[in-house]
Structures are given as C-alpha cells and as structure tokens.
Amino acid sequence: xxxxxSIAELRKKITNLKRQGNTIAFVPTxxxxxxxxxSLMRLAQEKADKVVVSIYVxxxxxxxxxxFDSYPRQMEDDLKACEAEGVSIVFNPDDEIMYGxxxxxxxxxxxxxxxxxDGGSRPGFFEGITLVVNKLFNIVEPDFAIFGxxxxxxxxxxxxxAKEFNHGVELVxxxxxxxxxxxxxSSRNAYLSxxxxxxxxxxxxxxxxxxxxxxxxxxxxxxxLNHQQDELEAKGFKNDYLNVFSxxxxxxxxxxxxxxxxxxxxxxxxxxxxxxxxxxxxx
Amino acid sequence: xxxxxSIAELRKKITNLKRQGNTIAFVPTxxxxxxxxxSLMRLAQEKADKVVVSIYVxxxxxxxxxxFDSYPRQMEDDLKACEAEGVSIVFNPDDEIMYGxxxxxxxxxxxxxxxxxDGGSRPGFFEGITLVVNKLFNIVEPDFAIFGxxxxxxxxxxxxxAKEFNHGVELVxxxxxxxxxxxxxSSRNAYLSxxxxxxxxxxxxxxxxxxxxxxxxxxxxxxxLNHQQDELEAKGFKNDYLNVFSxxxxxxxxxxxxxxxxxxxxxxxxxxxxxxxxxxxxx
Numbered sequence: 001x002x003x004x005x006s007i008a009e010l011r012k013k014i015t016n017l018k019r020q021g022n023t024i025a026f027v028p029t030x031x032x033x034x035x036x037x038x039s040l041m042r043l044a045q046e047k048a049d050k051v052v053v054s055i056y057v058x059x060x061x062x063x064x065x066x067x068f069d070s071y072p073r074q075m076e077d078d079l080k081a082c083e084a085e086g087v088s089i090v091f092n093p094d095d096e097i098m099y100g101x102x103x104x105x106x107x108x109x110x111x112x113x114x115x116x117x118d119g120g121s122r123p124g125f126f127e128g129i130t131l132v133v134n135k136l137f138n139i140v141e142p143d144f145a146i147f148g149x150x151x152x153x154x155x156x157x158x159x160x161x162a163k164e165f166n167h168g169v170e171l172v173x174x175x176x177x178x179x180x181x182x183x184x185x186s187s188r189n190a191y192l193s194x195x196x197x198x199x200x201x202x203x204x205x206x207x208x209x210x211x212x213x214x215x216x217x218x219x220x221x222x223x224x225l226n227h228q229q230d231e232l233e234a235k236g237f238k239n240d241y242l243n244v245f246s247x248x249x250x251x252x253x254x255x256x257x258x259x260x261x262x263x264x265x266x267x268x269x270x271x272x273x274x275x276x277x278x279x280x281x282x283x
Numbered sequence: 284x285x286x287x288x289s290i291a292e293l294r295k296k297i298t299n300l301k302r303q304g305n306t307i308a309f310v311p312t313x314x315x316x317x318x319x320x321x322s323l324m325r326l327a328q329e330k331a332d333k334v335v336v337s338i339y340v341x342x343x344x345x346x347x348x349x350x351f352d353s354y355p356r357q358m359e360d361d362l363k364a365c366e367a368e369g370v371s372i373v374f375n376p377d378d379e380i381m382y383g384x385x386x387x388x389x390x391x392x393x394x395x396x397x398x399x400x401d402g403g404s405r406p407g408f409f410e411g412i413t414l415v416v417n418k419l420f421n422i423v424e425p426d427f428a429i430f431g432x433x434x435x436x437x438x439x440x441x442x443x444x445a446k447e448f449n450h451g452v453e454l455v456x457x458x459x460x461x462x463x464x465x466x467x468x469s470s471r472n473a474y475l476s477x478x479x480x481x482x483x484x485x486x487x488x489x490x491x492x493x494x495x496x497x498x499x500x501x502x503x504x505x506x507x508l509n510h511q512q513d514e515l516e517a518k519g520f521k522n523d524y525l526n527v528f529s530x531x532x533x534x535x536x537x538x539x540x541x542x543x544x545x546x547x548x549x550x551x552x553x554x555x556x557x558x559x560x561x562x563x564x565x566x
Contacts, residue, residue, distance in 0.1 A: 011451060019302055105440075106413075106447045109390040130389075138449040141424065157388075164389045166421040168294060 001083045003090045007139055010091050014052070014140060017088070022049040026142035026169070028133060031055040031092075032072035032187035033081045036177035040146040041085040043174045047144040050088040054136055059095060061128030067272075072190050091140070098135065108134060110157060113250045117153045117265055118276065121240050126157055133158055137167045145169050150176045150184050152263055152278050153250060176277070178204070184277045196270040202235045203266055203277050206242065211264055211279050214244075219256045232268055240267035240274065247280065258283045284366045286373045290422055293374050297335070297423060300371070305332040309425035309452070311416060314338040314375075315355035315470035316364045319460035323429040324368040326457045330427040333371040337419055342378060344411030350555075355473050374423070381418065391417060393440060396533045400436045400548055401559065404523050409440055416441055420450045428452050433459045433467050435546055435561050436533060459560070461487070467560045479553040485518045486549050486560050489525065494547055494562050497527075502539045515551055523550035523557065530563065541566045 025048035044051040062068035114126040182204040206228040247261040265278035308331035345351035397409040465487040489511040530544040548561035
C-alpha cells in the first residue's frame with residue numbers, strides 16, 4: 001500500500017495503474033475509519049482492480065460552530081485498517097495541498113437538492129462537499145466511487161454532480177452498516193457517553209416504526225412523524241428533522257404515492273452529537 | 284481524423300490514445316474556424332502528441348438577446364480545416380449530448396473575476412463558459428488546452444478554474460491573430476458590412492495609441508481612454524468599454540504601477556456586431 005500526500009505523485013501513480021489496464025474504485029473518507037468505511041472498501045474491491053482511499057477532514061464542509069476541531073483523527077489506525085483491506089493507495093493531503101493559500105474564486109452552486117435534510121440544517125455543508133469531491137474526482141479520475149447510504153443526500157447530490165459535470169465516474173451506494181442494536185455506524189458515535197450510546201438506537205427504531213406504518217398503507221405520515229419526534233424528545237433526543245423526502249428531488253413529501261421512491265430520514269442530537277439515519281422506501 | 288459526437292466513444296478513443304503513451308492538447312471552439320483557430324491548433328501540435336478539437340456552439344453562454352441563432356455554423360468547412368491541420372479527433376456533440384434534458388441542479392459560481400469587461404457586459408456569459416469547459420475538460424481530460432488571448436478574461440477565468448478544480452490541465456495562451464490592417468480575427472467579423480469592416484481596425488488602433496502613451500509614462504490613463512472612446516464613437520462605433528484592468532484580479536485600475544501586468548482592453552459595437560480586442564502590458 002502506498003501512502004501519498006502530493007497531488008502530482010498521486011496522478012502519476014494512478015496514470016501508471018491505468019496504463020497497465022487497471023480500473024480504479026475510489027472511497028473518499030474523513031478518516032476515523034469504522035466498520036462502515038471498511039464495508040465501502042470491500043465493495044470497492046468488488047467493483048475495480050485497484051482501490052484508492054482518501055483520508056481528509058475537509059474544513060470547507062464544517063460550519064463555524066461545528067466540530068471541525070474535535071472531529072476524531074487517528075491516521076495510524078486508519079492506515080493499518082486500509083492496509084488490512086488491501087487498499088492500493090491512501091491519499092492524505094493537507095489543507096495547503098487541497099486548497100492552497102490566497103483567494104478562491106470558484107464555488108459550485110447546488111440548486112434545491114440541498115434545501116432540506118442535512119443541507120437545510122447545515123448551511124454551506126453541501127457546497128463544501130461538492131467543492132472537495134469535485135477536486136478529488138478530478139485528481140483521482142476513478143471509474144467507481146463508493147459512498148454510504150447513511151449520507152444519502154450526499155450520495156444523491158454527488159451522483160447528479162458527476163452526471164452534470166461529466167466526471168465519468170459511476171457512484172455506488174453501500175448499505176448502512178449498523179451496530180447489533182441497530183445504531184448506524186458513524187465516526188461521530190465516538191462522542192457519545194455510555195448513557196447516550198444506550199439511547200442512540202432510538203432514532204433507527206423510530207424510523208423502522210414509521211417505515212412499517214407506511215408499508216402497511218399510511219400514505220400521509222405527518223402525524224405519525226410528529227408523534228415519533230415527541231417520543232424521541234421524551235427519550236432525551238433533541239430533534240433536527242424526521243420526515244419523508246422524495247428520492248428524486250430531495251424535497252419533503254406530505255402525501256406518498258405508490259410507484260415512487262422515498263427517503264424516510266431523521267437527524268437528532270444527543271447532547272452535542274448529531275446523529276443521522278435513513279431508510280429507502282420503494283412504494 | 285475521427286469525427287465523434289458521442290461522449291462514451293470520445294472517452295474510449297482518448298483512453299486508448301493515452302494508454303499508447305500519447306499526450307493530448309485540446310482546442311475548444313464554437314466552429315466557424317478562421318486563421319486564429321488554426322493558429323491555436325498549430326500551437327496544440329507543438330505541445331502534445333495528439334490534438335482534439337471540439338466544435339460546439341454552447342447555448343449556455345449566450346444571453347437571451349444575443350446572437351446564438353445567427354452565430355455562423357459551417358461544419359463541413361470546419362472539418363476540412365481541422366483535417367488539413369492534422370487534428371486527430373473533432374468532437375462535435377449536440378445539445379442533448381452536452382446537456383441532456385430535464386432540470387439541471389449545478390452551476391459554477393465565479394467570484395469577482397467576471398464583474399467587469401465581458402463578464403460585466405454579458406451577464407451569465409462566464410457561467411455558461413465555465414459550465415461547458417468544466418464538462419469538456421472532464422470528458423477530454425487533456426494535458427494542455429489552448430485558448431486565444433483575444434478572449435483574455437476567458438483565459439484567466441478558466442486558468443484559475445482549472446487550478447482550483449484540479450483539472451490537471453495546463454492552459455496555453457495563443458497570441459491574437461490579426462488581419463493585415465490589425466483587426467483581431469473573429470468568427471463574428473463575418474457579420475460586418477464592407478463599410479463596417481473598413482472602420483473595424485479602429486478599435487485596435489485606439490488600443491495601440493493608449494498602449495504607447497502608457498509605455499511612454501502615462502500612469503493614469505483615464506482621460507486618454509475617455510478621449511479614445513469619443514474618437515471611436517465619432518468613427519461609428521458604439522462603445523461598450525475601453526479600460527485598463529489588472530491581469531491578476533480582472534478589476535479596472537485607475538493608477539498603474541510598474542512591476543504589475545495589465546490588460547488594456549476594449550469592446551465596441553459596429554451595428555449589432557460586438558468586437559473585442561486587448562493588449563497585455565507588463566509594466
């Protein structure tokens with residue numbers, strides 16, 4: 001496994017791999033790797049000849065009051081985990097390499113897809129993500145890029161961007177990796193106290209409950225969602241959102257219709273830790 | 284020479300060329316090729332093993348009252364010209380291939396570099412250019428891209444975009460090709476009547492006159508520029524702008540300083556035809 005921080009060196013290495021006829025699957029991460037990330041790498045192995053993982057905590061996607069400084073960093077463990085998964089290249093640039101210094105003149109403007117869900121709650125979040133992933137796609141030029149379903153709005157936005165910008169990469173969605181009690185794995189789970197960790201699976205249970213009601217025929221789930229939010233608050237969560245969104249437009253939907261695909265998604269805080277989770281529902 | 288309109292076919296062809304060890308120089312055009320374009324192709328030949336030319340009249344960079352419909356199209360002549368220059372691939376997609384149908388969610392936001400000059404006069408112009416060139420760079424993935432100095436604001440904006448977006452392409456600026464009487468070559472010169480064509484070199488002469496004064500020591504050229512604009516109006520031009528801009532920031536500059544690089548640039552109409560021209564001044 002090669003660990004590379006220079007863009008020029010990475011390009012050279014990837015060009016060589018491609019000249020030898022290899023296809024490339026790319027797994028962009030912010031490190032603090034857990035079983036969920038490893039499942040992305042395994043999917044990457046199935047898709048292509050060589051796997052490239054990036055580890056970079058992208059400052060552009062954190063708001064001023066968010067957890068950029070405290071975001072878990074554990075490069076040594078991450079490198080061991082990548083090596084064990086048979087990753088060919090780990091790209092871990094620093095901020096100077098990714099963004100340089102001096103004024104930046106270009107941003108990517110995302111229309112409507114980022115209005116709700118995490119985009120609604122975290123202004124600038126998807127501008128930061130599209131900025132860095134657009135750069136990474138141009139640097140790595142992968143055949144496949146693997147992202148997790150947990151960040152489903154990210155997946156949908158980046159899929160569209162790749163299509164509209166002709167990145168020539170196929171995005172592949174990996175299912176959500178969960179702990180035994182159902183909690184979606186996340187690097188931010190490390191922030192949870194023992195007490196919070198016990199409560200945390202409640203978010204997924206709320207989603208599962210609403211999912212069942214929808215599959216049993218509830219086509220206007222608003223009251224149901226409101227009630228589940230009350231339940232979550234009673235358990236100690238502070239709600240951000242819990243709603244059904246169109247998979248196509250990322251807009252909230254009040255009245256479901258069969259034949260469509262929806263995302264039942266929630267975000268809630270336990271203390272300062274923000275948890276997200278979702279279920280895809282094909283009706 | 285291969286003429287290709289499909290993106291998938293173009294990618295395949297370019298991947299093969301690259302696997303064989305070829306470097307690629309790319310010349311994006313809107314067709315109606317003249318000697319200026321041919322000089323870009325010759326520069327491209329010097330820079331790389333294979334030359335790819337795109338011919339595509341990009342609707343996104345025309346304003347609602349601009350000349351998209353009447354813009355000259357002469358594909359057969361253009362193909363012959365490319366063939367004669369030893370071009371390897373001509374990419375001539377249609378609008379469906381470049382933009383597809385349905386809602387577009389992504390735009391590129393350019394900050395301040397497009398406030399003045401052609402960006403100031405043509406709202407949305409550089410959003411349209413960055414959108415299509417970002418796509419073309421991602422499709423062609425060239426080592427070099429050749430653009431003319433005539434569209435110097437385009438060159439500067441695309442250079443920065445390529446850097447900030449990590450396109451991995453080196454932009455090369457070709458000097459302005461001129462008719463014997465000094466008129467900068469442009470596909471739009473075809474719109475000029477015989478009478479207008481006679482007047483047209485006046486724009487370049489005005490720039491040359493101001494350039495000489497600046498090189499002779501005039502560091503605040505405002506009055507000079509105003510006077511030249513009056514002269515142009517007297518000759519039958521309708522002025523758009525005539526000014527000195529910072530090469531770095533694309534902002535107008537009132538007081539020049541030695542050690543800096545400036546663009547002395549003008550745009551003016553003859554009838555409905557908009558002419559542009561510029562001179563780079565290293566002080």
